[in-house]
Amino acid sequence: MTLAVGSTVRIRDGGGGKKKNPFTCKAIVATVSGDNTVSLVRDDLAPVPLGRVGKFIVAPLFNSVGINSVGRSVEECESSIDDLMELLPFEDKSGNEIADSLSTAEKVEFYKSRGDQLLRLNDYTCAAAYYEAALSFIANVSIGGTCIARKNGDAVIADVDCIDDDQYDVTFTSQNGEEEETTIPLKDILCSIWCKDEAYLQPRCLLNLSRCLVKLAEIDSTSGNVGCAGQRKRATRQEKYRSSAVLGCSITITLCEHLKESTASPDVALLDSLIGKARVIRSRAFIGRNMLKNAMVDAKKVTTQDPDDKDALKLISEIKAIEARSKLLDKKISREVCRWVKKATTTSEGAAAIERMDEESSI
Numbered sequence: 001m002t003l004a005v006g007s008t009v010r011i012r013d014g015g016g017g018k019k020k021n022p023f024t025c026k027a028i029v030a031t032v033s034g035d036n037t038v039s040l041v042r043d044d045l046a047p048v049p050l051g052r053v054g055k056f057i058v059a060p061l062f063n064s065v066g067i068n069s070v071g072r073s074v075e076e077c078e079s080s081i082d083d084l085m086e087l088l089p090f091e092d093k094s095g096n097e098i099a100d101s102l103s104t105a106e107k108v109e110f111y112k113s114r115g116d117q118l119l120r121l122n123d124y125t126c127a128a129a130y131y132e133a134a135l136s137f138i139a140n141v142s143i144g145g146t147c148i149a150r151k152n153g154d155a156v157i158a159d160v161d162c163i164d165d166d167q168y169d170v171t172f173t174s175q176n177g178e179e180e181e182t183t184i185p186l187k188d189i190l191c192s193i194w195c196k197d198e199a200y201l202q203p204r205c206l207l208n209l210s211r212c213l214v215k216l217a218e219i220d221s222t223s224g225n226v227g228c229a230g231q232r233k234r235a236t237r238q239e240k241y242r243s244s245a246v247l248g249c250s251i252t253i254t255l256c257e258h259l260k261e262s263t264a265s266p267d268v269a270l271l272d273s274l275i276g277k278a279r280v281i282r283s284r285a286f287i288g289r290n291m292l293k294n295a296m297v298d299a300k301k302v303t304t305q306d307p308d309d310k311d312a313l314k315l316i317s318e319i320k321a322i323e324a325r326s327k328l329l330d331k332k333i334s335r336e337v338c339r340w341v342k343k344a345t346t347t348s349e350g351a352a353a354i355e356r357m358d359e360e361s362s363i
Helices: 104-120 124-136 201-219 237-262 268-288 292-305 310-346 348-361
Strands: 008-012 024-032 037-042 075-080 146-151 154-164 167-173 179-185 189-192
Touching: 008 037, 008 075, 024 075, 024 124, 104 124, 104 201, 124 201, 146 167, 146 179, 146 237, 154 237, 189 237, 201 237, 201 268, 237 268, 268 292, 268 310, 292 310
Parallel strands: none
Antiparallel strands: 008 024, 024 037, 037 075, 146 154, 146 189, 154 167, 167 179
């Protein structure tokens, strides 16, 4: 490939050599040496909305990496020319132009297919942006439509009755058929349900987006707490990625269950497969958040449907190993505490120290 200073390329493993979780990302060529090495400036691994999209639906949009932000983190690195790849043909401004004459399904497929190509290259940063762009075409919530909303921490189906500024009058329907009318804020509307999704593009985009977020939590080592657009709570990037992945998978599961019940001739096998994959990804995200009970529930539900699912069985083994190490560590700490207490109460020095503490507390 022909390299020029200032050109953008794709670099394998972020310029850090072979890693446990191989990935690719964009970088700008800084200098080209004669010994087959290149100095590069690697861009921030946090996803950024594409030009036509100003916000994300599921992925975290960090305050420091917005479209107009000057706070994006960059990293200098060196790489062999053999570890560089040219960008895909569509990865320029003209390549992302889309005709207004295309149908909604064609627009969603347009961006999803490009996200799929990037995902196959393990470029989770760019792939996430394309999946979010695909979802943006079906994001509008309208009166009379159906959406997925947050209720008591769960993602549930709701019918939209009225919209007044940022307040939505919705009707929740329970599993036993009981209806509950209430008003919820815009922030509790998770996504609109695309009723004309014959190819199940919406749950597929959500699933692949969640997969990207779990991977980004593993490879983005940026430290410190960060803020996100529209969110007050600050947390590490890794926590934000994983919590967003949990959200994306929860929406996927609720959506697929709804499509199985509301569609005239649903592809039940495909929808069940998507649900299983969402549970596997969510279980992985739960493990990263140290929510082992939740992770085990998801993994076991997958094995209930498919006892031979290798991903779920691997997760169960990993969770059990983490729990065993945690118990072993707790026992070790308990033994150390017991030794310390025994020493403090039986030796003359320890007794004197305790006596001094008692005297100080009585002053």
